[in-house]
Amino acid sequence: MFILNNVAQPDTLHDAYRILTEKKSNTVLGGCAYLRMGSQIIHTGVDLSKLGLHYIKEADDCIEMGAMATLRDVETNPALFKYFNGVLPKAVGSIIGVQFRNVVTVGASVFSRYGFSDFITALMALDTEVELYHGGRMTLPRFMDRRRAKDILTKVIVHKTNRQAAYQALRNSKSDYPILTVAVSRLEDDWKIAVGARPTRARLAVQAAKRLVTGGTVTSDVIGQAAQIAAEELPFGTNMRGSAEYRRAMCHVLVKRAIAEVAACK
Template identity: 50%
Template structure:
């Protein structure tokens, strides 16, 4: 459980950012779902409800999602399903329970760069950008590799492309954290393979994606690509699974995901 010395509800992003950087232990609390799962003493908690960041907008070339949008909203959104298929819904629908998904926010999850995140690995397979108050707009991949500094994640953009995609995960129980998760997208002849919960943050299997792009998605090429991905990525061990198990199972999940975008 976390404790707060003070709490504020700013009416502008500028005010929120100014409060955030004023003291080292000031923090955005968002939906506070993940904060409740640990122990932390926060100076001023910054609550963003007055910034109107809970929305999904369907624009001409992209879908815009506010940082305070919950996982449950993502899960049930017809806008997302119509534009990107079921990959986003599939990535969030098994996370703990509906009550939990009703408070977990897009911004809190992406900004925290959780290694176990299902949503991040799904968005990484799509053409997704993030917008921060100070650092501005950048690709999700660039943000994930960016050194940490205090900022506000305000919204994300998912660019519309004529692509097919798939999300797969491995869990000990349906509502448990993933042992491993995988997402794949196919745009024209370009393939993108992403792996998360390694247990490090999600990343693109660059060599495997480059090998498969432009090639026929047959059994032989899919097997080769899954082996390349397991060789190029770094896997680790924790209480949920060993490095060796994750490495082997990554090939299985990648194959299953690729079969769905053929």
């Protein structure tokens, strides 16, 4: 359980960032779902609810998700169902339960870079950017590799393309945290393979994706080879939900399934 000494509800992003950076123990409050699982003392919690960041908007070339949009908003948004085979609603649909998804925000999920995040894994397989108040706009993979710093994630931008995508996750039970997550997408000969819950944060299997670039039909042999490369090129760890060896074996299986699903898309 966390202890919160003060709450600030700024009217501008400028004020929100100023308060956030005034003291080391100040932090942004999203849905607070995961803050409750830790033990810390927060001097001032910065509530972003007055900044107009609770939205999902479809533009001509992208879909923007404000930081205060919830995972339930992602799950039920009609625009997100239209693109990428509905991979984003599918990815978040099994997270804990509806009440939980009504609380957890897009900004907190992405900014925290949780290793168990289904949402981040799916976003990594798309053409995704994030926008930070201080750090500016950057691709999601670049943000994931960036050193942690005090900032406010204002929105997530997913560029609208003709990518076909698929999502796979392994859980002990439907509402449990994942043992492994996989997302695969294809835009012509541009493939992306993202693997998360390793149990560390999601990463792209770059060499595995390169194996899928054939200039023609992706055969079952090629799919199997790419899945094996993914299992070999990414590091895996052990926690209470599974061993590194188990995750590596399941990576081969889930990546193979996701690639086959995408390859079958018209």
